[in-house]
Amino acid sequence: MEGVPASHPGWTFLxxxxxxxxxxxxxxTARIRDIAARCRLTERAVQKIIADLEQDGYLSHxxxxxxxxxxxxxxxxxxxxxxxxxxxxxxxxLLVQDETHRTRDPEPGTGGA
Numbered sequence: 001m002e003g004v005p006a007s008h009p010g011w012t013f014l015x016x017x018x019x020x021x022x023x024x025x026x027x028x029t030a031r032i033r034d035i036a037a038r039c040r041l042t043e044r045a046v047q048k049i050i051a052d053l054e055q056d057g058y059l060s061h062x063x064x065x066x067x068x069x070x071x072x073x074x075x076x077x078x079x080x081x082x083x084x085x086x087x088x089x090x091x092x093x094l095l096v097q098d099e100t101h102r103t104r105d106p107e108p109g110t111g112g113a
Contacts, residue, residue, distance in 0.1 A: 014095075016041055020049045021088070022095040024059065024070045031067060058088060 014022075019039040023030055030038075036046045050070075053059035058076050061068040074089035083091075 016045065017049050017053065018091065018095065020046055021053065021058070021072065022092060025072055025092045025096045028070050028072075029064075029067055030070075 016039060020035055020041075023035045023038050027034075032043050032046050032050070035041075036043045039046065041049075050059065050061075054061070056079070058073055059070055060073070061070045072088060072092070074087060074092070076088045077084070078086045078088065078091060
């Protein structure tokens with residue numbers, strides 16, 4: 001599938017919940033199938049994550065035809081005490097970029113990571 005990142009073995013910096021939220025922030029009408037492919041998760045895992053995010057008030061959805069439109073609550077504060085006071089909007093401002101930034105070469109001196 002075009003635009004789907006290659007899988008990566010080992011640990012990563014972000015949780016699956018953060019990844020799903022970032023994909024939804026990029027596309028509020030994304031299908032679960034597409035979210036799963038982009039996050040390299042199963043559709044069932046994405047359904048569970050969305051349910052978690054909705055249950056705790058970070059996300060809601062409305063049914064539109066055969067699909068969903070998601071709404072993120074940007075002012076909601078992150079759950080972990082280490083991120084006390086950090087909002088969803090602040091997190092997403094770091095994670096969500098337009099495609100030109102994702103595919104652009106890293107800036108000199110950043111080590112490319």
